[in-house]
Amino acid sequence: MAAPPGPESIALLERFVAALKAQGVVTEEEIAEQIARTDRASPEIGARMVARAWTDPAYRELLLRDGSAAAEQMGVSMAGAPPLGVLEDTDTLHHLVVCTLCSCYPRMVLGYPPHWYKSAAYRARAVRDPRGVLAEWGTVLPDGMELRVVDSTADYRWMVLPQRPAGTEGWDETRLASLVTRDALVGVTLPMVAERAAA
Amino acid sequence: MQDDAPPPATHDLGGAPRFRCTPVEPDDAAPPDAFGKRVDALRQLLARKGLMSVDELRRGVEAIPEAEYHALGYYERWLRSISGIMVEKGVVPAEALKP
Structure with missing residues (x-):
């Protein structure tokens, strides 16, 4: 705290x-x-963007090409905000976002950064021992999955587009968005179906 | 890193060994307290009015001596930076900030 x-x-x-x-x-x-x-800005905005990208290929293409434009399309004003880049997770690649120098964070679509994101421990360790950091959230990546750590800056902000979890076939956008947490958008956790269903 | 490379600046924490064994406390809530929200709002307002940029905020934060940097909270660092820059620019008189 x-x-x-x-x-x-x-x-x-x-x-x-x-x-x-x-x-x-x-x-x-x-x-x-x-x-x-x-x-008013909160991770629910980022979650809606991810859920739409999971269900709408044209929106996914826009999100990955121009995150700021994709945010504007969801009704978010990006005026005055640094550009938003979106990192696409795949079967073989996972992304983790940090700001080693300070606390740069895509605030327009995720709200205030949490305290841990600004902490010296996270900033120092995310680039040196990222898998150890993920383990503190209980996140264990499958064997062989590459982990790429991306440093946000004052001039460019990053958000993760996680993979759509299995077992969500036929879900609508609202239900899918409920799986996407702030932490998943930073990359310290993965969207989970079972955990949410049990909650 | 080369042996003759200068040590990283205080804020340049990427890979810093001193925090190698410090756990990250993952469950903290995001919204800052009332103090933090107020400082945050001032920074945005001053930026919108063209009185300061994010880079200036960063310069002010990065100029805080190391011992103070780690003793102050996040938005306390911001307040030091923002108020100092407004004095530098003559927006508010230095005397007004003295106890």
Whole structure:
């Protein structure tokens, strides 16, 4: 769990906001609106994009060619956001996304990054011991599957297109989307049918 | 890495051996606390108003000395960076941020 901010930081934030307001730079209403706007983005958007790609070959092609355009097609405004790239998992290749330098994350389609994504341990180990990191989520890749780790940057953000699990034939988009978690979109887990069905 | 290569900067954590045995705590919830959301919103607002970029945020975070970098929380680092940059640019007076 992230530690709460220290009292000096809380006091600095109060002074900083007061100074910005005094200079006419921001208003309390603008801050509240911005928080509300950011809160609306969530991994459900990314999950819907994946579910559509699983059922609609034309959308899949667009998603892999131009992730930002595919997000816009789902009604997400990507204005001002860095381009979104989408990494296609296959029978022989799995992707894992990290930002070793900071916390770059496709926020428009996944919401706020989780604390662990920003942690020193994840950033350091995802590139050195990625299979060990996956094991902490209980994710074990089949023998022989290549694992490619991709570093997100300030200028380009990545999301994983996992493989559609077996046993989902005939499922509609909504049901398929329910299998796709935030963690699967980063690549630390795989979409699972049995686990969800039992839940 | 070559022997004469400079050591990586504080924020450049990819492969850093000191965290080799540190577990990742996978079950943390994503939304930050109220402090974090407010800092996050300020950064976006200041960017939209053309007053700072993500690269400037990063420069400010990366300039934090190593001991402080690891002692501060994520959005505490952001606040240090953002408030420092706004002083640098003359958007807010330095005195206004002093206790």
